[in-house]
Amino acid sequence: MTAGPACTGRREHARLRSVSLTHIQSFIAVAEEGHVGRAARRLHLTQPPLSRHILALEDELGTRLFERTRNGMRLLPAGEAFLLHARRILAEVDAAVHTVRGVAGSHTGG
Amino acid sequence: MTAGPACTGRREHARLRSVSLTHIQSFIAVAEEGHVGRAARRLHLTQPPLSRHILALEDELGTRLFERTRNGMRLLPAGEAFLLHARRILAEVDAAVHTVRGVAGSHTGG
DNA sequence: GGCGGTCATTCCGAAACAGCATTGGACGCC
DNA sequence: GGCGTCCAATGCTGTTTCGGAATGACCGCC
Numbered sequence: 001m002t003a004g005p006a007c008t009g010r011r012e013h014a015r016l017r018s019v020s021l022t023h024i025q026s027f028i029a030v031a032e033e034g035h036v037g038r039a040a041r042r043l044h045l046t047q048p049p050l051s052r053h054i055l056a057l058e059d060e061l062g063t064r065l066f067e068r069t070r071n072g073m074r075l076l077p078a079g080e081a082f083l084l085h086a087r088r089i090l091a092e093v094d095a096a097v098h099t100v101r102g103v104a105g106s107h108t109g110g
Numbered sequence: 111m112t113a114g115p116a117c118t119g120r121r122e123h124a125r126l127r128s129v130s131l132t133h134i135q136s137f138i139a140v141a142e143e144g145h146v147g148r149a150a151r152r153l154h155l156t157q158p159p160l161s162r163h164i165l166a167l168e169d170e171l172g173t174r175l176f177e178r179t180r181n182g183m184r185l186l187p188a189g190e191a192f193l194l195h196a197r198r199i200l201a202e203v204d205a206a207v208h209t210v211r212g213v214a215g216s217h218t219g220g
Numbered sequence: 221g222g223c224g225g226t227c228a229t230t231c232c233g234a235a236a237c238a239g240c241a242t243t244g245g246a247c248g249c250c
Numbered sequence: 251g252g253c254g255t256c257c258a259a260t261g262c263t264g265t266t267t268c269g270g271a272a273t274g275a276c277c278g279c280c
Contacts, residue, residue: 082209147227156271180226
């Protein structure tokens, strides 16, 4: 038996061991800006870690999300598909936070 | 009052600086198990970090999500509201991964 | 009063992360 | 064709974050 966590005995939510909201945010920024460096500034980050975010995401998904051109990054079809989901995920998180605050407020503050 | 990075100069996706998919996963596990320790085992984790995840989430949301009883953790209304969103978020992530793999496969594998 | 079970806290070592400096590739210019 | 420019990728290092063992605090039970 493997010694690592690869037992797969549990059927939790599959792996999202690596996909993080930070990576998703980074992906969206790069997709919208078309440049890693510019997206980095928008996120108050520097270029190298942002570049690594994208690489990690692509590695996790097993597919290239962007085409590297000499003008920057262009979305590939897989990237465009992911972008739709990515936006929805962040919107869901936003909604979750908002909802909880609303519920809490109505219960504590009337 | 908190003097954090409340500049809000950028109107990105607001803050989700702290809310992470790991925390959401932890929250769901605790909500379903009703015990931090048991949820920890299910996640192949130990109790202290999991306890911290919940505390961090509650801190981030500004509200208690669970009622601490001597028998474990019981969901408060705010927690129940968050649970619905939490499940949807993870499902969205799952769908995103699935979709991207599908798109990539159809483009590379024919 | 001792015991078992629960979550919260403290401390420490390891892994992850961001940033700096640099490299490598592609194109335009002269 | 060599050189400078613009872009992303990589090596390396300091810092931060994170997980885990041990411990504390609380409560019911016997």
